[in-house]
Amino acid sequence: MLSPAPRFDIYAFIHKGLRAHLMHTLSTLGRCDWQDCAEARAALAELQGLLVFCRSHIAREDELVHPALEQRRPGATRYSSAAHRLHRQAMDELDSLAEQVIHLPMLRRGDLTHRLYRRVARFVAENFEHMEQEERDNNRLLWETHSDAELIALEQRIVASLSPDEMQHVLYWMLPALNPEERAGFLLELRAKVPAELFTATLDTLGPQLSPRHHARLDAALGLARTVEPADLPA
Template identity: 40%
Template sequence: MHARHNIYGFIHKALRHFLSDTLVALGRLDVADAQETDTVLAQARQLLALCRMHLEHENRFVHPALEACDPGSASRIAGEHVHHEEDIALLLGQVDAVDAARGDASACMAAAGRLYRHMAVFVGDNFVHMDYEEREHNATLWAHYTDMQLHAIEGAIVAALTPATSALSMRWMLPALSHPERVGLLQGMRANAPAAAFGSALTAARERLGTRDWDKLSASLGLEQAVAA
């Protein structure tokens, strides 16, 4: 059977990667190391900003499509989005609290511990939330829309991304994809996206992939032959 287009697939892999990595980074954070603390708090802020934008885009582009074909089908996740917005605001405040406490080692460690625990709950909630979307929302979308229509919805989401957000998404997406998914994504970008966007994605892949994955990708895209020519 033809595999239907999963509008959630790639971005959810990116978010799972970003969420997991950030949680681990917070759990091992040494608040006495100023450079490490700067890096980890910046990553947490980037994650939460991307999560907020992801919610906004699903609310704006995906939920209307669900409601148009099956009224009420988006209501559960729409309600969870409201709670996630509240969680994001809380977590951003806790990131700021860690930053503000850096002059007091004990207070900073306590603030970092609170942030880590709340982030762990947020990550767990999001994993369950994304699984529901991929099972239930996809079933509804596949029953009522063609793959071409789903690609159009996804295209509208991509077009709404700022260049910075697009680059951030790609940074976490590429290492999270399987090799065939990675090749398919970049082949599509090479064929349809501006050359600068494809070049930026290749740079991200080169920076983020291990040697074996990069060599496989390079060979599949014919990059070595292109350089030799």
């Protein structure tokens, strides 16, 4: 007997990108030399980028995903909505801590930067747990109440609501976090929908983030010729 075809997972790709961003930012803060002004500014800028990403992500879920689910299963998003409120409070706290770090003299930052690091670590853990709940429980409810065609249309509405800057930020973190098959499938669809110059710019940004083997697999999937660089050749 054939297994049923897998259902469309509206959370899968974006959550891979969000997890990658969360882990990278936590590592960046953990190894930062806070007495180096440029490195400290870069670390805090990455944190701000993460918080922008997170705020945008939960706003789209609140504005588009949750109403679609509530319309067919009232009360279904009570837990997720409460978690989003807590995430917003946590992000406000992180904004405040980061602002305090900026205004402290370099030699007095130690205790506060460690506090910031630990609070970001807790924020990462909370988000990981929340995303697991969404992928487990919310997906089950979405699959019970919506067809795959409806879920794909919902995702398209989410994508259409993103500004160009938001989309660029999402793709920067999401595309390298996908496996080769997912990445190729996503980009094949994207190529059919966006202007050629935008697609080329996306590939140019993605290229340095991929290993030579993953880069070659993507080029093959997209039917692109690639110039072999000396660094790609075996020793």
